[in-house]
Amino acid sequence: MYGRHSAARTKLAKRFCHLASNFIPKGLTRMLHAYTSSEIEGSDFCKMSENIELNRDEGGLVREETQSNIYVKPVYTPEDIKDNDYAGDIADPGCYPFTRGIYPKMYRDRLWLKAFLVSYDTPESTNAAFKSYIENGMNDLRLTCDLPTQNGLDPDHPLALSAMFCGGIASYAINTYETMLEGLPLENTVYEGGFMNVLDAIYFHGLLVAMIENRGGDISKLLGTDIADPIRSKLVYGDPSWPTEVERRVLMDHIEYCLEYTPKWKPVVPNGIDPCQAGMNAVHELGEVIAVCTAIIDDFCQRGHTIDEFGPMVVAMDAESDFFESIAKFRAARRMWAKIAKERFGAAKKSTMALKIGIRTSGLSLQAQKPLNNAARVTIQTLAGVLGGVNSIDACSIDEAIGLPSYEARMFTLDMQHIISHEANIPLTADPLGGSYYLEWLTDKLEADANEYLKEVEKNGGIYACLESGWLYRVMEEDRLRVQHEKAEGKRLIVGLNAFTGEDGAVSKAIADCAYTVPPESIRQERIAEVKAYRASRDPEAVAQAIRRLYSDTKNGVNVSRAVIDGGKVGMTIGEVCGVVRLGYGLGYDSVDMIPTPDYVAEALKEIMR
Amino acid sequence: MAKKARVLVAKVGCDIHERGALTLINVFRDAGMEVIYTGRYQSEEGVVNAAVTEDVDLIAVSDLTGSLVIICRKILEELRRLEMDIPVICGGLLTKKDVTDLIDMGVKACFGTGSSIDECLCKVKEIVGM
Numbered sequence: 001m002y003g004r005h006s007a008a009r010t011k012l013a014k015r016f017c018h019l020a021s022n023f024i025p026k027g028l029t030r031m032l033h034a035y036t037s038s039e040i041e042g043s044d045f046c047k048m049s050e051n052i053e054l055n056r057d058e059g060g061l062v063r064e065e066t067q068s069n070i071y072v073k074p075v076y077t078p079e080d081i082k083d084n085d086y087a088g089d090i091a092d093p094g095c096y097p098f099t100r101g102i103y104p105k106m107y108r109d110r111l112w113l114k115a116f117l118v119s120y121d122t123p124e125s126t127n128a129a130f131k132s133y134i135e136n137g138m139n140d141l142r143l144t145c146d147l148p149t150q151n152g153l154d155p156d157h158p159l160a161l162s163a164m165f166c167g168g169i170a171s172y173a174i175n176t177y178e179t180m181l182e183g184l185p186l187e188n189t190v191y192e193g194g195f196m197n198v199l200d201a202i203y204f205h206g207l208l209v210a211m212i213e214n215r216g217g218d219i220s221k222l223l224g225t226d227i228a229d230p231i232r233s234k235l236v237y238g239d240p241s242w243p244t245e246v247e248r249r250v251l252m253d254h255i256e257y258c259l260e261y262t263p264k265w266k267p268v269v270p271n272g273i274d275p276c277q278a279g280m281n282a283v284h285e286l287g288e289v290i291a292v293c294t295a296i297i298d299d300f301c302q303r304g305h306t307i308d309e310f311g312p313m314v315v316a317m318d319a320e321s322d323f324f325e326s327i328a329k330f331r332a333a334r335r336m337w338a339k340i341a342k343e344r345f346g347a348a349k350k351s352t353m354a355l356k357i358g359i360r361t362s363g364l365s366l367q368a369q370k371p372l373n374n375a376a377r378v379t380i381q382t383l384a385g386v387l388g389g390v391n392s393i394d395a396c397s398i399d400e401a402i403g404l405p406s407y408e409a410r411m412f413t414l415d416m417q418h419i420i421s422h423e424a425n426i427p428l429t430a431d432p433l434g435g436s437y438y439l440e441w442l443t444d445k446l447e448a449d450a451n452e453y454l455k456e457v458e459k460n461g462g463i464y465a466c467l468e469s470g471w472l473y474r475v476m477e478e479d480r481l482r483v484q485h486e487k488a489e490g491k492r493l494i495v496g497l498n499a500f501t502g503e504d505g506a507v508s509k510a511i512a513d514c515a516y517t518v519p520p521e522s523i524r525q526e527r528i529a530e531v532k533a534y535r536a537s538r539d540p541e542a543v544a545q546a547i548r549r550l551y552s553d554t555k556n557g558v559n560v561s562r563a564v565i566d567g568g569k570v571g572m573t574i575g576e577v578c579g580v581v582r583l584g585y586g587l588g589y590d591s592v593d594m595i596p597t598p599d600y601v602a603e604a605l606k607e608i609m610r
Numbered sequence: 611m612a613k614k615a616r617v618l619v620a621k622v623g624c625d626i627h628e629r630g631a632l633t634l635i636n637v638f639r640d641a642g643m644e645v646i647y648t649g650r651y652q653s654e655e656g657v658v659n660a661a662v663t664e665d666v667d668l669i670a671v672s673d674l675t676g677s678l679v680i681i682c683r684k685i686l687e688e689l690r691r692l693e694m695d696i697p698v699i700c701g702g703l704l705t706k707k708d709v710t711d712l713i714d715m716g717v718k719a720c721f722g723t724g725s726s727i728d729e730c731l732c733k734v735k736e737i738v739g740m
Contacts, residue, residue: 147624147625151651159623159624161623161677161680162624162625162680163677196626240651278628279629364629401723402723403703480629480632517676518676518677
């Protein structure tokens with residue numbers, strides 16, 4: 001489509017049958033021979049028919065900058081890192097400022113956690129998938145639900161139908177969780193909540209606590225994290241559910257509850273993945289994540305706590321296509337947070353300064369054309385995570401540009417990580433690229449540029465003011481447009497999209513055909529009937545009591561976590577919990593203003609709302 | 611001077627994926643069209659209402675949840691109910707069967723996740739008569 005590469009490529013593709021054309025190496029200086037499609041039938045090897053000329057420069061580099069437009073010199077030498085002090089700026093793994101990783105022996109002692117979202121159309125199929133993925137090495141159970149549920153809408157809400165099952169299960173209440181996690185341990189097992197906003201996080205954390213209590217277990221053994229990032233939910237999701245001020249207060253409540261009762265649960269994980277996927281470049285993602293971490297600790301300290309009470313910070317970051325830039329980003333993030341934790345917030349404990357990073361590879365980088373190529377993309381991005389010393393990896397599936405991940409594509413992401421560990425021996429030593437002139441220079445450069453960006457954020461009133469004013473969104477949008485224009489101008493080549501195009505072969509076609517497709521409308525209607533039947537099956541008086549308790553706790557400024565857990569136990573749905581909390585804040589029951597307050601909710605609250 | 615073509619870029623339901631819609635907005639604008647964007651979290655009825663009120667020449671629906679068949683069917687039904695003849699195209703996550711179903715029900719063009727911007731722009735220009 002663009003530039004000389006694609007023009008030549010299109011010509012080639014026309015002359016070769018697609019099967020042969022997938023195997024033509026670029027830039028060879030010998031003559032190649034073209035085949036006609038009629039000759040290739042039944043065989044990969046065919047007779048020569050005509051000679052074509054080859055261009056030695058075919059496939060040459062088109063840019064001198066990283067993905068985020070940082071200029072890169074052809075060679076780096078000791079001169080480029082002469083101001084870099086090993087003890088102060090790099091240091092051994094496990095030592096401040098943790099540039100090389102947070103553990104002294106890194107993966108030798110503890111491999112990264114292998115995670116990905118597991119969520120299919122029913123609780124039963126999700127449960128079966130969890131079990132088989134666990135058998136194959138998944139050890140970080142990532143929970144999510146479909147988009148309406150994340151928005152706090154039950155399946156029978158009028159806005160829920162079209163996005164139902166996008167992202168997975170409609171886990172509207174505890175009954176779905178009981179089936180979904182049947183036979184799985186709840187204690188001392190890493191769970192990660194991947195939801196949209198803070199109240200989702202509290203609700204699903206609440207369901208896990210409720211289930212442990214129902215099973216007679218010890219809730220202090222609940223292990224894991226929630227995203228619950230109040231900036232991301234607005235910046236990327238445009239979440240209409242909550243004003244940011246409400247999210248900030250509820251988040252602090254949630255953190256305080258977790259510190260007291262589920263201390264191994266990290267209630268907030270500032271997320272750079274989604275802003276980055278929505279457009280932000282690496283420098284801005286890095287700055288944004290660090291700014292959110294800082295804002296959260298600021299709010300936490302405002303409540304009279306110290307950063308050491310909060311403990312280690314966990315962030316989620318994007319492993320993008322640019323290999324070295326991603327590695328440098330993870331190293332720079334650890335160094336930046338260590339300095340802020342120590343110098344700004346006065347952290348005394350080493351563990352408080354050590355930033356844990358979970359990554360997801362870039363779904364956006366995956367292409368629908370020749371999806372087999374996505375295996376290369378995911379592998380390289382995963383490797384960037386490993387070489388960047390991250391602590392948990394969620395590798396995308398090669399079919400994600402086409403549909404939701406198929407079972408086999410998920411298995412590939414696990415096997416690929418086992419190959420990195422056991423065949424390629426990459427995790428044997430900590431930070432094997434540490435000391436590379438280029439990487440250390442790039443790490444310094446990202447840190448310096450992100451610090452400049454942080455100064456701008458401060459100048460504009462801090463991250464919450466930047467969100468409110470739209471400044472943060474404009475940064476994201478400008479970055480996104482730059483990429484869009486570079487692609488259109490052929491300054492950024494994407495194989496199969498604007499360069500090296502060609503038809504899908506048999507393997508790629510099969511990948512596309514196997515991708516999971518969302519269930520049709522009839523199955524969605526079943527879920528709608530199910531939630532209605534479930535509501536009717538509950539003890540109405542217990543539900544009414546739970547509604548009253550949640551409403552008054554919200555209204556009176558009491559920490560809502562316990563009321564949410566108890567509401568979950570008696571079957572309050574996500575829609576009801578969100579609606580009642582909204583009422584407690586004086587907002588309308590329905591965040592998208594399409595349904596009225598249900599009669600039984602109004603009835604339960606009629607005495608106290610008067 | 612000829613009237614500028616007006617295009618409504620629409621999103622329906624809880625789909626948060628906005629990058630495709632935002633990309634198209636820029637592309638259509640750069641091509642000299644007037645673009646109106648509904649924003650996210652809209653209903654099908656709301657989209658049609660916006661299209662009629664804004665007197666657009668085309669509705670372009672973007673969705674990455676795999677539900678374009680459901681969304682477009684409702685949009686077309688609503689257009690028929692109001693006896694409005696506004697062409698609808700859609701783009702996003704599509705299976706081969708989705709494309710067949712959508713064309714059968716009267717959607718003018720479908721663009722899967724791998725479509726090129728040029729291809730989409732060409733089709734849009736053709737439909738709006740540019």
